[in-house]
Amino acid sequence: MKNLSKVFLFQTQQFKGSKMINSIVLVGRSGNDFQFKTVSPNFNKAIGSIAYQAKKTDPTTWFNVEIVSWGTDSTAQRAASMIKKGSLVCVEGKMTSYKTQPSNQGFNQTQSQDKAVTYWKLEATKFYLLDGQDEKNE
Numbered sequence: 001m002k003n004l005s006k007v008f009l010f011q012t013q014q015f016k017g018s019k020m021i022n023s024i025v026l027v028g029r030s031g032n033d034f035q036f037k038t039v040s041p042n043f044n045k046a047i048g049s050i051a052y053q054a055k056k057t058d059p060t061t062w063f064n065v066e067i068v069s070w071g072t073d074s075t076a077q078r079a080a081s082m083i084k085k086g087s088l089v090c091v092e093g094k095m096t097s098y099k100t101q102p103s104n105q106g107f108n109q110t111q112s113q114d115k116a117v118t119y120w121k122l123e124a125t126k127f128y129l130l131d132g133q134d135e136k137n138e
Contacts, residue, residue, distance in 0.1 A: 022094045024122055026063060027130065028052050030087045034067070036080030044069050046079035050089065050122075064121045065091055079127050088131035093124030 034048035045066045052061040069075040083089055097120050 023092070024095050025090065025092050026050055026052070026065075026122060027088070027090045028063075030083050030085055030089055031062060032085050034065075034080045034083040036077055042071050044076040046076040046083070048083060050091065064119065065124060066121060067091065067093075067124045067127055069125075075125065075127070082129060083127070087129060090128040090130055091122060091124035092126040093122050096121050096123050 028050040031049040031051050034046040036044065036046055038044050045068045047064075047066050050063045050065050052063065053059070067076050067079040069077070100119070
């Protein structure tokens with residue numbers, strides 16, 4: 001498999017009235033098969049990760065990705081069935097963050113156990129497979 005490790009991260013923030021718009025486009029390789037999860041009867045998501053590596057000598061950065069769909073929209077279910085480990089994929093959505101509380105269980109070995117850790121997640125509503133499969137979602 002040809003290594004296309006170039007990942008484009010594009011973020012726009014525009015002010016419309018008093019609201020800020022956050023939009024992200026991320027292109028990269030999937031680190032795992034995306035897993036489908038039904039959160040409620042009207043809310044589904046496909047959960048996985050996408051790798052970013054600007055240069056071969058740079059460390060790989062991983063993004064947690066949730067492709068979400070509501071109601072009768074089947075985007076999350078299609079994503080879970082189509083995005084496999086190593087797939088070149090483009091996702092569009094917004095960045096969200098969440099913090100963990102300090103823990104003594106060694107959850108993240110690279111962080112001090114007495115500090116809260118902030119994690120970033122991309123919540124996507126669109127995905128595109130870029131490695132030969134002819135499927136688009138809008």
